[in-house]
Amino acid sequence: MSSVITRVKQKQIAQLIAKGKRLDGRGLTDYRETKVEQGIIERAEGSARVLLGKTEVMVGTKIETGEPFTDTPNEGVLTVNAELVPLASSTFEPGPPDENSIELARIVDRGIRESKVIDLEKLCIEPGKKVFVVFVDVYVLNHDGNLIDASALAALAALINTKMPNYEVEEGEVKVKPGYTPLPVRRHPITVTFAKINDKLVVDPWLEEEQIMDCRLSMAIDDDGNICAIQKGGSGYFTPKQVLEAAEIAKEKAEELRKKLGW
Amino acid sequence: MSQKHEKLIDKKGLRLDGRKLDELRPIKIEVGVLSNADGSAYIEQGKNKILAAVFGPKELHPKHLALPDRMVLRCRYHMAPFSVQERKSPAPSRREIELSKVIREALEPSIFLEYYPRTGIDVFVEVLQADGGTRCASITAASLALADAGIPMRDLVVACAAGKVDDTVVLDLTDVEDKADGADVPLALMPNLNAITLLQMDGTLTLEEFEKAVNLALEGCKKIYVLQKETLKDRYVSVKEVEE
Numbered sequence: 001m002s003s004v005i006t007r008v009k010q011k012q013i014a015q016l017i018a019k020g021k022r023l024d025g026r027g028l029t030d031y032r033e034t035k036v037e038q039g040i041i042e043r044a045e046g047s048a049r050v051l052l053g054k055t056e057v058m059v060g061t062k063i064e065t066g067e068p069f070t071d072t073p074n075e076g077v078l079t080v081n082a083e084l085v086p087l088a089s090s091t092f093e094p095g096p097p098d099e100n101s102i103e104l105a106r107i108v109d110r111g112i113r114e115s116k117v118i119d120l121e122k123l124c125i126e127p128g129k130k131v132f133v134v135f136v137d138v139y140v141l142n143h144d145g146n147l148i149d150a151s152a153l154a155a156l157a158a159l160i161n162t163k164m165p166n167y168e169v170e171e172g173e174v175k176v177k178p179g180y181t182p183l184p185v186r187r188h189p190i191t192v193t194f195a196k197i198n199d200k201l202v203v204d205p206w207l208e209e210e211q212i213m214d215c216r217l218s219m220a221i222d223d224d225g226n227i228c229a230i231q232k233g234g235s236g237y238f239t240p241k242q243v244l245e246a247a248e249i250a251k252e253k254a255e256e257l258r259k260k261l262g263w
Numbered sequence: 264m265s266q267k268h269e270k271l272i273d274k275k276g277l278r279l280d281g282r283k284l285d286e287l288r289p290i291k292i293e294v295g296v297l298s299n300a301d302g303s304a305y306i307e308q309g310k311n312k313i314l315a316a317v318f319g320p321k322e323l324h325p326k327h328l329a330l331p332d333r334m335v336l337r338c339r340y341h342m343a344p345f346s347v348q349e350r351k352s353p354a355p356s357r358r359e360i361e362l363s364k365v366i367r368e369a370l371e372p373s374i375f376l377e378y379y380p381r382t383g384i385d386v387f388v389e390v391l392q393a394d395g396g397t398r399c400a401s402i403t404a405a406s407l408a409l410a411d412a413g414i415p416m417r418d419l420v421v422a423c424a425a426g427k428v429d430d431t432v433v434l435d436l437t438d439v440e441d442k443a444d445g446a447d448v449p450l451a452l453m454p455n456l457n458a459i460t461l462l463q464m465d466g467t468l469t470l471e472e473f474e475k476a477v478n479l480a481l482e483g484c485k486k487i488y489v490l491q492k493e494t495l496k497d498r499y500v501s502v503k504e505v506e507e
Contacts, residue, residue, distance in 0.1 A: 070349075099360050099361070099363070099364045102357045102360045102361055103361050103364055103365075105357070106357060106358075106361050110465050113465075114465045114466055114467065115467070215368070217462065219464075222467065225469075225470070226467050226468060226469050226470075227464060227467070227468050227469075227470065227473050228464075228465070228466065228467050228468075229464055229465055230448070230462055230463055230464035231365075231462075231463055232365070232368070232459070232460075232461055232462040232463065233364075233365075233368060234368060235367075235368045235371035235372055236372055236460075237372045237453065237456070237458035237459055237460045238458070238459045238462065239457055239458065239459065240457065240459060240477060240478075240481060243459060243462060243477060244473075244474055244477065247470055247473055247474075248470065251470060
C-alpha cells in the first residue's frame, strides 16, 4: 500500500459512498466495464484476458501428464498459481510468491475446485499412475483493484477455452495423437468481491477504494445460485447481517454476469 | 461422491463421535503454558492439540518494517511434521502461508495496535496434532495468548466452524467430516462487538444453508467464548488470591 491517496480524496470517496454514490460514477453494486477475450496465446492449451475497468489479468493453461495424488488415484490434478507481475503495479516486487499472490491463487483455486468446474475423473489416464495435470497460471498485468474477481473470471474463461490433447496408451507410455478435444467444463462459478467502506458494502472495488477499505469479502457463486467458496480479507470486520446481505447481492451479480457472458 | 463413504450421521441424528449436530467437541484450554513467551496458550479441541505463543511488543526486525503510527502484528501458523497421518514437510506450505495471513487478519481488529507505534509483535501457532478446524482453534488460542501477554484488546477473538455433512448443517467438523462432500464455514468472532473477523468457506451451500451455518458457527463461538473467559479467570483470579 505504498501509493498515497490524499486525505481529501479518502474523505471524498467515503462521503460519496455514504450517500450511495462512487467517485467513478458507479452505483454501490455496479461492476466496472467487463471484457473477456479467449484464445489469445496460441502456445497455451487455453487462454483468456479479462479487463475489469483498468484491471487486466491474463490466464494461460497448460496440460501435462503426471502422477495423481495418493488420496485421489482416479483423478487428474488441478494446479492454480498466481503471479503479481512487477510491471502491473509499483507495489509488486519481483521474487518468490508472497502471501498476497498465494492467497489470490488459493481463492481462484477454491472457486474452481469447490464448484467442480472440471470433472477431474475424466483426466485420469491410468489410475494411480498417470493423469493429466491442468496448470492454471494467473498473470496480473495491470492492477487497478479487485484482482480476485478478474482472476477468477479469467481462469474460468481460460478453462472453457482449453483443449486437451488426444492420446492413446501404448505399453504404459502415453502417445499424443493428432487433434484436440475441449476440456470438460461443467460449471461456471463467478466470484463477487465486496469492500467495506464506511460500514457500507461496495461491489468490485477499484484500487483507491481498496486502499481505504476496512476489509473485503469474496464469494464464488455457482450456476444454481449456491455459494461454493468464501474468503474474507483485510484487517477489519463484518457484522453477520452484512455477510448475509453480501450473499444475496453476490447471487444476483453472478447471475447477471453469467447471463451477459452467455455461460 | 457421497455414496463412496459411509454415513457420517446415524438415524438418531448422532455423528461418528457420538456428538449431536450442534454439539462442540470437548475443549480444554490453558494459558501461560510456556515460560519464555510473553504470553501463551494451549488448546485441545477434540483431537486437535495446538500451542500458541506471543512475543512482544518489541523492536521489529528488519527495522524497515516498523510503522510510525502503530504496531505490526506478525503471525505464523505452522503444522508439526507429525501432526497429520502422512508426514508433512516442515517447510511452510502455501496453505500455511494463507492461513497465517487470515489468522493475522482475524486477530488484528481486536488489538489496539496504535498503542505501540514502531514496535512489532509475533504470534506463533504450532499445530501439534490436527483433526479438522485447526485454524479456528488456533485463533481461539492465539487470542488468549495475546491476553496472557497483557496486550490491550477490544475483545477476545474466538473461532469455530460450521458446515454441511450428509446434507445436514452441523457444528465443529472433524477432519473426516470436513473431507467428505459437504461444506465447511470457519468463522471468527469478537462476541461483544458482534464482529466477524474471519470468514471462509469451501463446498456447496444454498443461501438458506449458508445462513444456518453462519448462525450455528456464531452460537458455537459464543460457547467457546465462555470457556476462554473462564480460563483467564482461573489463571489470574487464583494467582491474586495466593498473593494475599
